[in-house]
Amino acid sequence: MNFSVLTIFPGMFDDFASHGIIRRAIESGCLRFGAVDIRDFAEGRHRVTDDRPYGGGSGMVMKPEPLAAAIKAAKDINPEGKTILMSPQGRRFDQSEAQALASFRDIVFVCGRYEGVDERVYENYIDDELSIGDYVLTGGELAAMVVMDAVIRLVPGVLGNENSSASDSFSDGLLEHAHYTRPDVFEGKSVPEVLLSGHHENIEDWRTESALIRTFLKRPDLMLERHFSEQEKQILQKWQRYLETLIGDNS
Numbered sequence: 569m570n571f572s573v574l575t576i577f578p579g580m581f582d583d584f585a586s587h588g589i590i591r592r593a594i595e596s597g598c599l600r601f602g603a604v605d606i607r608d609f610a611e612g613r614h615r616v617t618d619d620r621p622y623g624g625g626s627g628m629v630m631k632p633e634p635l636a637a638a639i640k641a642a643k644d645i646n647p648e649g650k651t652i653l654m655s656p657q658g659r660r661f662d663q664s665e666a667q668a669l670a671s672f673r674d675i676v677f678v679c680g681r682y683e684g685v686d687e688r689v690y691e692n693y694i695d696d697e698l699s700i701g702d703y704v705l706t707g708g709e710l711a712a713m714v715v716m717d718a719v720i721r722l723v724p725g726v727l728g729n730e731n732s733s734a735s736d737s738f739s740d741g742l743l744e745h746a747h748y749t750r751p752d753v754f755e756g757k758s759v760p761e762v763l764l765s766g767h768h769e770n771i772e773d774w775r776t777e778s779a780l781i782r783t784f785l786k787r788p789d790l791m792l793e794r795h796f797s798e799q800e801k802q803i804l805q806k807w808q809r810y811l812e813t814l815i816g817d818n819s
C-alpha cells in the first residue's frame with residue numbers, strides 16, 4: 569500500500585513513520601510512505617502557501633496553486649491514488665471506512681490548515697473528505713495519522729497475525745472481550761478461571777459473553793443496531809432471568 573501525505577509540516581510525520589507497527593510495515597515493504605511538503609510547490613522567495621479570503625473575514629485560506637501542484641505530483645507517482653482531504657467537514661471516519669480504505673493501493677492524504685482549502689482545489693482534485701470527529705484540530709495532520717494507522721493495521725501481513733485485526737472491537741459490531749495476562753492474581757483480583765482451564769469452547773463462550781457485557785455497558789448504542797445470533801440471544805435471556813430474580817428478591 570502507498571500513502572502520500574501532503575502537508576506544510578512534513579516533520580510531524582517523522583515519528584509516525586519510525587515507530588512500532590508503521591515502521592515495521594515500511595521495513596517489510598507492506599507500506600510505502602512519504603510526507604510531501606506543499607511549500608516545495610509554492611512560488612517566490614517566501615514560498616507562501618496561504619492567502620487572505622476573498623470577501624474578507626478572519627483566517628487564511630490555502631492557496632490553490634501550490635496545493636494543486638503538490639496533488640498533481642503525487643498523482644504522477646500514484647496515478648490510481650484516491651485523494652482524501654482531512655477536514656472537520658468530511659464524512660465521519662470509523663472502522664468500516666478503515667476497512668473500505670484498506671482495499672486501496674494508493675491513497676493521497678491532503679492535510680488542510682488555516683480556514684481550509686480554496687474551493688476550486690476541492691472541486692477539481694479531491695475525491696473524498698474525511699473527519700475524525702466533531703471537533704476542530706489546528707490542521708489535518710493528526711487526523712491523517714489516525715486514519716493511516718487504522719487502515720494500515722488491516723492490510724494482510726502488517727500485524728503479523730491476520731487474526732488479530734479480525735477480532736478487533738467494531739469489526740463485528742461489538743466491542744472486544746476483556747483481556748488478561750500474567751500474573752494469575754493482581755492486587756487481589758484473579759483471572760477468570762475459565763481462561764486458565766484450557767477448554768477452548770468454554771473460553772470462546774466466555775469471550776462472547778464478555779464482549780456483549782462490555783458493549784452493553786460502554787456502548788449501548790451499538791446494541792440497538794445489532795441482529796443478535798442465537799448464542800447472543802441465549803446470553804441476553806440468561807441476564808434477563810437473572811435481573812428478574814434480582815428485582816423479584818427486592819420487591
Ligand code: ADE
Pocket residue numbers: 654655656680698699700701702703704705706707708711
Ligand atoms: N482538520 C481539522 N479538524 C479535523 C477533524 N476533526 N478531522 C479531520 N481533519 C481535521
